[in-house]
Amino acid sequence: MRDVTQDPARDEGQDGRTQPPPLAEYRARARAWIAENLERASGSRVEYRVGEPADLAAERRLQRRLYAAGYAGISWPREYGGQGLPAEYERAFRLEARGYRLPDFGVVGGTTYGVCALTMLAHASPEFRRRHIPRILAGDELWVEFFSEPAAGSDLAGVRTTATRDPSGTWILNGSKIWSSGAYYADWGMCLARTNWDVPKHRGLTWFAVPATAPGVTIRRIRQITGDAEFCEEFFDNVELSDDDVIGEVDNGWTVTQTMLLFERGGGAAHDSSRRVAPRGIAPDLVELARSVGRLNDPLARDLIVRAHVDDLARRALLARLGQRMTRDPGTAASLASYGKLSSGVYDPIRARLAMEIGGPDAVAWERDDADPAATAQAKAAEAFLGSRFMSIAGGTNEMQRNTIGERVLGLPREPSFDRDKPFREVLQDARAWTGRGGSSR
Ligand SMILES: Cc1cc2nc3c(=O)[nH]c(=O)nc-3n(C[C@H](O)[C@H](O)[C@H](O)COP(=O)(O)OP(=O)(O)OC[C@H]3O[C@@H](n4cnc5c(N)ncnc54)[C@H](O)[C@@H]3O)c2cc1C
Numbered sequence: 001m002r003d004v005t006q007d008p009a010r011d012e013g014q015d016g017r018t019q020p021p022p023l024a025e026y027r028a029r030a031r032a033w034i035a036e037n038l039e040r041a042s043g044s045r046v047e048y049r050v051g052e053p054a055d056l057a058a059e060r061r062l063q064r065r066l067y068a069a070g071y072a073g074i075s076w077p078r079e080y081g082g083q084g085l086p087a088e089y090e091r092a093f094r095l096e097a098r099g100y101r102l103p104d105f106g107v108v109g110g111t112t113y114g115v116c117a118l119t120m121l122a123h124a125s126p127e128f129r130r131r132h133i134p135r136i137l138a139g140d141e142l143w144v145e146f147f148s149e150p151a152a153g154s155d156l157a158g159v160r161t162t163a164t165r166d167p168s169g170t171w172i173l174n175g176s177k178i179w180s181s182g183a184y185y186a187d188w189g190m191c192l193a194r195t196n197w198d199v200p201k202h203r204g205l206t207w208f209a210v211p212a213t214a215p216g217v218t219i220r221r222i223r224q225i226t227g228d229a230e231f232c233e234e235f236f237d238n239v240e241l242s243d244d245d246v247i248g249e250v251d252n253g254w255t256v257t258q259t260m261l262l263f264e265r266g267g268g269a270a271h272d273s274s275r276r277v278a279p280r281g282i283a284p285d286l287v288e289l290a291r292s293v294g295r296l297n298d299p300l301a302r303d304l305i306v307r308a309h310v311d312d313l314a315r316r317a318l319l320a321r322l323g324q325r326m327t328r329d330p331g332t333a334a335s336l337a338s339y340g341k342l343s344s345g346v347y348d349p350i351r352a353r354l355a356m357e358i359g360g361p362d363a364v365a366w367e368r369d370d371a372d373p374a375a376t377a378q379a380k381a382a383e384a385f386l387g388s389r390f391m392s393i394a395g396g397t398n399e400m401q402r403n404t405i406g407e408r409v410l411g412l413p414r415e416p417s418f419d420r421d422k423p424f425r426e427v428l429q430d431a432r433a434w435t436g437r438g439g440s441s442r
Helices: 023-037 053-068 087-097 106-123 126-137 253-264 284-292 299-328 330-359 373-386 398-409 424-435
Strands: 143-146 162-165 171-181 188-194 205-211 217-222 231-241
Touching: 023 087, 106 126, 106 143, 106 171, 106 253, 143 171, 162 188, 171 188, 171 205, 188 253, 205 231, 205 253, 253 330, 284 299, 284 330, 284 373, 299 330, 330 373, 330 398
Parallel strands: 143 188
Antiparallel strands: 162 171, 171 231, 188 205, 217 231
C-alpha cells in the first residue's frame, strides 16, 4: 500500500503538518508528471470497450500508477488513501490531463468512482472505508450496483432479495438482480436486500458489499439490441456475508439509496464545471456523417445538423444552469439532478434519430469495417440509435424523473400510494390475494 505521508502532491508545513501547495505550483508539478508518465491519447477519444476481464490489466496498471503518485482520489479523504485536497486541485489535474490516456474501465469505471465509492464515503463505517476505498483508488476493486430486480425497478423499495442473519451472526443472501451494467467484469457489487419484512417497504432495507466471486453468486450476461452484452443478471443462493459487509445501517438502506441515486443521476458531478460538455463546434459528428454519405451540401441534411446544434447548445446551457444552482444551494441537488437526467433521457433519442435521418433508409443497418474509419463512424451512429433509449430508463425512467420534479421541485401532490405504511409482507400477501396467486413462503 502507498505511504500517504510521502505524497509528492503535498508539502510539509513549518509546523510539521502537511499543507496543500499553491494551486499554480500543484498544477505545474502535475503537468510535468503527466508529460513524463502518461501517453498521449490518439485521436479525439480512444474508443475502449471492456470485452473480457483480461482487458483490464493495462487499465489497472495505469490506475495504480496514478494512485502511487498521489493523483487518484485527489479530493478524497487522506485517511482512506485520497489526498484530501480541495475540489479545484482535482479539476486542475483533470484539465492538465486532457489529451492524455487515463484509465478507462468502461461503464464500471462510472459506477465504481462516480457512484459506489462516493456512497461508501458518505455512509459506510470507517473500517469499511479503510478496507475498500484505498483498493478502489488503486484500481484493485471495481464495483457495480446490484439494485434492480425483475419486480423492482421504478419501485426500487419493493426489492425481494433477502438477507437473513443466522444465530452465528452470518448474513445469508438469497434472491436475484437484473440489468447490472458490467457486472461480468466487476470485483464487487453493492447489493440492496430486504432485512425486515415486518415494516413498511422503505424501512426494512440494507446495503451489502457482495464479492462477485463469492460462493453462491452466479452472474450471467444479457445480449442487447446493440449486439453488446454489457448487462447482467445475478442469482444469489445462500451467499454468506458478515456484519463487516454492511454499508450504512441495518434496515436504514433507503437513506443510502437516496445518496446513491443522487450520484447516479449526476447530482454530485454537476457541481463540477470541468466535467460539463465543452463547446464542440457545430455538431461535428453529424457534419462528418453527412460528408461520408455525400450530403454535406444537401439543404435537408444541413437543416438536421442545425437542429442538433441548437439542441446541443440548449442542453449545455441547461446543464450549466443546473450546476450553478446546485453549487449555490447543495440542498436542491437531489431533486434538480432529475432535470439533467431527464434531459439525457429525452434528448439522446432525438439526437440519435437525427443521425439516422441524415444517413437515410440504409443507416440503421450500417456495419463496422476496421479498414474503413468512415464506415465505422457510421456504424457507431447506428449503434447509438439502437441504444438511444438507455438514458430514458437507466437510473430511473423519464416518467420517474418527471414524478420527482413534480413532487419535489414544483410542489405538486404526491402520487397516491396504497402500500407506503403497510408491512411489506402484507403488501405481497394482498397482491397475491388480488391476483389469485398464492404459494410463497413470505
Ligand atoms: C442502460 C441501463 C443501465 C442500467 N444499469 C443498472 C445497474 O447497473 N444496476 C441496476 O441495478 N439496474 C440498472 N438498470 C435498471 C434500471 O434502473 C431499471 O430498468 C429502471 O429503474 C426501470 O425499471 P424497470 O425496467 O423495472 O421498469 P418498470 O419499473 O417496470 O417500468 C415500466 C414502465 O412503467 C413506468 N412507471 C413505473 N412506475 C411508474 C410511476 N410510479 N409513475 C409513472 N410511470 C411509471 C416506467 O416509467 C416505465 O415506462 C439499468 C437500466 C438501463 C436501461
